């Protein structure tokens with residue numbers, strides 16, 4: 001078969017130009033959606049009286065047959081198949097002859113590709129949503145398992161305050177909860193059907209677009225034909241949601257890489273989720289976490305690449321839009337690979353509570369020292385300065401804060417009294433942080449219950 005536009009243009013496309021023009025290597029992944037969309041279009045044409053019952057039956061059975069060929073791998077693509085739409089139409093003609101030429105009545109590849117792409121993205125989004133939920137479930141299980149473990153919490157990668165390890169796991173759960181919400185919102189805007197918009201001006205035949213949208217599982221039909229063929233917001237939104245999921249995995253991965261170093265020793269990856277070195281026999285490397293971190297950069301690039309492609313487009317369909325699919329396919333592939341690995345890795349890693357406890361020093365309770373004075377009625381700014389002086393004094397004396405004589409404290413501030421010792425108990429420091437969202441065991445248990453009840457868990 002020649003190109004779809006023979007009539008106006010003569011002699012066929014230059015071979016090099018044809019290679020650049022073709023999108024089949026990328027958009028062949030849309031085959032199932034293209035067949036599905038075409039079958040729905042046959043029904044719409046039939047309802048509009050544009051096909052006889054016999055023609056509709058023959059076209060539909062031809063589409064079903066070539067769909068089976070595509071599914072089994074028996075479908076043979078031709079060098080002239082510019083894209084998946086061309087390939088499907090060409091094969092349909094071979095299979096059923098004449099009525100195949102009626103399929104494209106009132107339809108353009110512009111509304112067709114936008115429809116196929118949305119259908120694909122809706123399914124891919126649902127798969128990613130499942131993977132996000134799976135990872136959330138692992139984090140909840142981990143949080144439940146590690147309730148008794150205390151770890152040093154960090155800001156600026158410097159020891160800050162003790163927290164429950166469960167609290168830390170759940171901090172990542174909530175980031176993913178927002179991701180799940182974002183995917184769901186993006187889904188609602190993607191579930192709008194462009195089919196029946198023609199090339200840009202609408203279709204010239206009495207197509208029931210609402211019925212068509214419903215048959216394809218969309219929630220509505222796009223209200224403006226020009227917008228319907230131009231709009232790729234759904235792809236950009238999906239890529240943003242994907243990039244942020246990637247960033248969340250990357251941040252988690254980065255911390256886990258640090259925590260699994262010999263210097264920290266807070267956790268050890270299971271052998272099934274670690275790699276060795278070809279040279280150094282002793283190595284156990286966190287390659288999978290590094291890939292999660294590295295691929296998040298790629299996800300950001302895919303988003304910005306699409307945004308840049310969209311930015312200067314004047315109106316309706318422009319061939320630049322053909323560049324929309326690769327980033328979306330790639331982002332979906334990346335997350336489909338990364339999210340389940342993150343889940344397996346988190347599920348199987350072992351935690352070393354002793355190492356975590358040993359990394360909590362008295363300095364991490366300096367805030368509690370200040371809070372102690374606040375409870376005695378001292379304004380916080382004064383209390384902060386006094387606790388700071390105590391830290392400094394202890395450093396000068398080369399001893400821990402809890403080991404410093406009471407007289408030293410008295411010299412710093414008279415409100416320091418003998419009951420000071422309690423300020424240095426990690427358990428007390430934790431349980432005092434009992435307000436909503438805090439790291440006290442009671443508050444974390446409530447948080448855990450909320451996480452379990454959350455929509456996406």
Ligand code: ARG
Pocket residue numbers: 023027083109110113317319321322323
């Ligand atoms: N392969 C094209 C794409 O992916 C299909 C639409 C072609 N439309 C056109 N007017 N040339 O965007």
